[in-house]
Amino acid sequence: MSDVAQSRPRNTSFWRMPRRIHERLMWIFALILLIPCLGIPILTLGYLRYDFIQSKVEASEHAVLQHVRLLESQLETRSVEVLMLGQFPEMRKYVNIMDRAERTAAHEALFSRLQTYLHKHPGVYAGIRLLDVDGKEMLNLRADPVEEISRPDVDFSHMPFFVDAMHLAAIQGQSVPVHMSIPDPPKALFYSSLVMTDEGIIAGVLVLEIRLDTLLKSLKNGGPGKLYRVLDSYGRVIYPGSFERDRAVGHLHFAEDILEEGELAHILSREAGAFSRGRIFPEGIIAFARARPMGQGTIRWTAVYQVSLADVDNTFVNAAWMVLLIVMVGLAISILVALYFSRQISRPVQQLATAANDISHGYWDTLLPENHHLHEVSELTEAFSSMSRQLRAAHQNLLKKIEDLGASENNLAREKERLAVTLRSIGDAVLATDLNGAIEALNPRASELLGYAYEEAKGKTFGQLADLVNRPTGERITDPVDQILRELTAMVEHHDLLLMRPEGDPLSVELTATPIRNMKSEVIGVVIVLRDVSEHRTIQLEKSRLEKLESLGVLAGGIAHDFNNLIAVVMGDLSLLADTPEQIKEPEVLEDALKALDRARALTGQLLTFSKGGAPVKHAASIVHLIEETAKFSMHGSKARLNIDAPVDLWTVDIDSVQMQQVFQNLTINALQSMPDGGELTIHMQNVQVKEDDVLSLTAGAYVLVKVQDSGIGIAVEDLPHIFDPYFTTKSAGHGLGLSTVYSIIRAHGGHITVKSSRKQGTTFTLYLPALPHEKPKADKPDLAELAPVNPMRILVLDDDMSVQATCRRLLTHLGHHVDCCSTTDEVLRAFKKGLEEGQAYDLLILDLTIPGGDGGLAALRAVHELDPKARALVSSGYSQDPVMSHYQKYGFVGVLQKPFTLKELRQVLSQL
Numbered sequence: 001m002s003d004v005a006q007s008r009p010r011n012t013s014f015w016r017m018p019r020r021i022h023e024r025l026m027w028i029f030a031l032i033l034l035i036p037c038l039g040i041p042i043l044t045l046g047y048l049r050y051d052f053i054q055s056k057v058e059a060s061e062h063a064v065l066q067h068v069r070l071l072e073s074q075l076e077t078r079s080v081e082v083l084m085l086g087q088f089p090e091m092r093k094y095v096n097i098m099d100r101a102e103r104t105a106a107h108e109a110l111f112s113r114l115q116t117y118l119h120k121h122p123g124v125y126a127g128i129r130l131l132d133v134d135g136k137e138m139l140n141l142r143a144d145p146v147e148e149i150s151r152p153d154v155d156f157s158h159m160p161f162f163v164d165a166m167h168l169a170a171i172q173g174q175s176v177p178v179h180m181s182i183p184d185p186p187k188a189l190f191y192s193s194l195v196m197t198d199e200g201i202i203a204g205v206l207v208l209e210i211r212l213d214t215l216l217k218s219l220k221n222g223g224p225g226k227l228y229r230v231l232d233s234y235g236r237v238i239y240p241g242s243f244e245r246d247r248a249v250g251h252l253h254f255a256e257d258i259l260e261e262g263e264l265a266h267i268l269s270r271e272a273g274a275f276s277r278g279r280i281f282p283e284g285i286i287a288f289a290r291a292r293p294m295g296q297g298t299i300r301w302t303a304v305y306q307v308s309l310a311d312v313d314n315t316f317v318n319a320a321w322m323v324l325l326i327v328m329v330g331l332a333i334s335i336l337v338a339l340y341f342s343r344q345i346s347r348p349v350q351q352l353a354t355a356a357n358d359i360s361h362g363y364w365d366t367l368l369p370e371n372h373h374l375h376e377v378s379e380l381t382e383a384f385s386s387m388s389r390q391l392r393a394a395h396q397n398l399l400k401k402i403e404d405l406g407a408s409e410n411n412l413a414r415e416k417e418r419l420a421v422t423l424r425s426i427g428d429a430v431l432a433t434d435l436n437g438a439i440e441a442l443n444p445r446a447s448e449l450l451g452y453a454y455e456e457a458k459g460k461t462f463g464q465l466a467d468l469v470n471r472p473t474g475e476r477i478t479d480p481v482d483q484i485l486r487e488l489t490a491m492v493e494h495h496d497l498l499l500m501r502p503e504g505d506p507l508s509v510e511l512t513a514t515p516i517r518n519m520k521s522e523v524i525g526v527v528i529v530l531r532d533v534s535e536h537r538t539i540q541l542e543k544s545r546l547e548k549l550e551s552l553g554v555l556a557g558g559i560a561h562d563f564n565n566l567i568a569v570v571m572g573d574l575s576l577l578a579d580t581p582e583q584i585k586e587p588e589v590l591e592d593a594l595k596a597l598d599r600a601r602a603l604t605g606q607l608l609t610f611s612k613g614g615a616p617v618k619h620a621a622s623i624v625h626l627i628e629e630t631a632k633f634s635m636h637g638s639k640a641r642l643n644i645d646a647p648v649d650l651w652t653v654d655i656d657s658v659q660m661q662q663v664f665q666n667l668t669i670n671a672l673q674s675m676p677d678g679g680e681l682t683i684h685m686q687n688v689q690v691k692e693d694d695v696l697s698l699t700a701g702a703y704v705l706v707k708v709q710d711s712g713i714g715i716a717v718e719d720l721p722h723i724f725d726p727y728f729t730t731k732s733a734g735h736g737l738g739l740s741t742v743y744s745i746i747r748a749h750g751g752h753i754t755v756k757s758s759r760k761q762g763t764t765f766t767l768y769l770p771a772l773p774h775e776k777p778k779a780d781k782p783d784l785a786e787l788a789p790v791n792p793m794r795i796l797v798l799d800d801d802m803s804v805q806a807t808c809r810r811l812l813t814h815l816g817h818h819v820d821c822c823s824t825t826d827e828v829l830r831a832f833k834k835g836l837e838e839g840q841a842y843d844l845l846i847l848d849l850t851i852p853g854g855d856g857g858l859a860a861l862r863a864v865h866e867l868d869p870k871a872r873a874l875v876s877s878g879y880s881q882d883p884v885m886s887h888y889q890k891y892g893f894v895g896v897l898q899k900p901f902t903l904k905e906l907r908q909v910l911s912q913l
Helices: 002-007 021-032 034-038 040-048 050-086 089-096 100-120 160-171 217-221 261-269 310-360 375-425 444-450 480-485 534-579 581-585 587-610 623-634 657-673 738-748 802-814 825-837 857-867 903-911
Strands: 125-131 137-142 179-181 188-196 202-211 226-231 237-239 272-277 284-291 301-307 429-433 439-442 467-470 492-500 507-517 523-532 619-621 641-645 652-655 680-690 701-710 752-757 763-772 794-798 818-822 844-848 873-877 895-898
Touching (some): 050 188, 050 202, 050 217, 050 272, 050 284, 089 100, 100 125, 100 137, 160 179, 160 188, 261 272, 261 284, 261 301, 310 375, 429 444, 480 507, 619 657, 623 641, 623 657, 623 680, 657 680, 680 763, 738 752, 794 802, 802 903, 825 857, 844 857
Parallel strands (some): 794 818, 794 844
Antiparallel strands (some): 125 202, 226 237, 272 284, 284 301, 429 523, 492 507, 619 652, 680 701, 701 763
């Protein structure tokens, strides 16, 4: 049809009516152009009125400023009134009374006073409210008529007049601590002020509600013209003025009235002003001024007036009537022409619209009329017919999809209800966030733990709701939601946290956070699970406490048993010597006593090592020689065979030789006990360079690896986790401190020990010892027979125990030395100073590191060095945890004398000075 229509010859006659729509529109536009031509006289006359209008603009600006200042004065008066209401004696008495019965009487007195106040100001106030600090009504007095409305359950805590008034506590230094606010839609003005008790505590908020139309009556009745609008600082309508055709207040709609967008921006950007509408022929004046009332709040009103130019137009009234007549005639002709042409155009279009409306209501068989007068209408008719057929098919498909969608919605509703029931039944706290980290859902348990209802928590982040602290370190953890959303972490877990709560004790919790993904595996949020493990942790602590008490009982029993055996030997031998002095000639009696004491000292050393009190006194040493000597000595007389495998260039180790001998002696004995019928003990050593995270609990560096492997019966699987526990043993002859001591010594050296074992396949202990690759081992201590004789010396001994003083005196005197003993640091200083003054200075000081109730050896040495910086001293102690024992040179000592010591050990230490 379109091709046929386009092939028809067009009539080019000027007076013949065109058949195409765009040609007819061209005729209409040509006629409409006559209207601006008729408007030229109006614009010409407008230029003559320019000077008169400028004068009118200035007068209007001055007048609106005067009326706005009057409004500001009224607003200030209302601010003073609300403060005055808060200071009424009845009000002060009411907020200071706590007893319910007394408050009832005070309530009646306050109601009567406020009722009288409202009667004195009829038509001004809408009501008076008194709210408590939680936003609940304590008093609500309404006006016209004056009556009290009791609504104690109504919550105003979210209203601006309450929230912003409570903030006045931080700015009480302002001149008028009153807040003003307007609701939306604006029907009243709220003045709110804090009400304080006599002690200065906030008791509530007093709200004075003033009728907005009464307050703004002065603006409406006065001014340079008609009050058009009263706007707030955002351009919203507060008061509609004189126009009844305004839509709902509180919205921008100047473009639909008389103000253009640029004019509205001009009004909102200035304090006051006036301008004429139109450039050539102004149709009026817009005058405005901004009111800034005293008090707190964001109220900034702008009064906008429409000023008539009637007095200016009197001069041009006759010419205006003539121009108006011409304009009306031109408009009438334009309207007649437009009606004629629009009727010709709109009739077929209306027919098409009717048919389309029928189709839209489901009448798919509606026939569209054909129109051969307009080519475009014919093409549109054909297109509508085709579209009708397509819509019919689409409608059927849409009905089917709607049916399927309804079923899907029902399934979704059931799943949603099932999910809600599941969340409520979960004992753990569960929260879900969106992609921005804002809380979207939480179950009742989460509300209980965090102290936030769903309405309070929604929209906040998890970090704002939960204050979590890492229990071991005391550091606050970062928001796990940020870790997942920003750092793309797959999962965040924390197993030992404290949930800090504003009210109540902290809770022990565990946290798991995982991302929520959609069907495309895209992260759309995070789900967080908080588990309260306080009760579980309490049970575990109680269980651990019981286990420690049980271990302590076993430890105490083992110590008592071993020491009783040793004391029995010492007491028996010494009692024999005391009763029969002739037995002194038999050395085996004294040897047995000394051996028992040596065993007691060894047991004490094991206990100190186990209790972390035996800090190693380390030095560079060869581990090969130490292991070979210790293992061969321990295996003497056994059926087992010893194999030692060590490279020639094995590194020097940084160890305490005495403690390390104890380590390998215990390991060797443990291996021999597992091979009662003989076997093979292999000790393999090699240099290793440990990297970061290669071996648990080891720092990167050089180590010597030692493997002690036996071919014995092995260790049972159930016993393997407990072999390093104190007093744990599977042997009837053992006391259970051997491997515990080994573990403590290796850890004190900064090393590491592991064990692998299985039944009938032997046991392998693997040790890592810190190495000194570039140092050579120190020479072994000389044998007692090789010690050079020591010249007699003057020695001063510091020890608080008189028995120890006596023993030291006898031993040192036996070695040929002159000995003086002191019990306190002050005695040491006096004796040392006296020796210096008499020319008999002491050659050596032996200072006990710990003096109960006073300063120890370190303080004594420092004081002595102030008298004589060259004085030499040995540090002596039976407890080597103090770093002075391990690094005595650093603190000024020349040697260490470990308690208890023998005459042989004392001679050896003195010979090395």
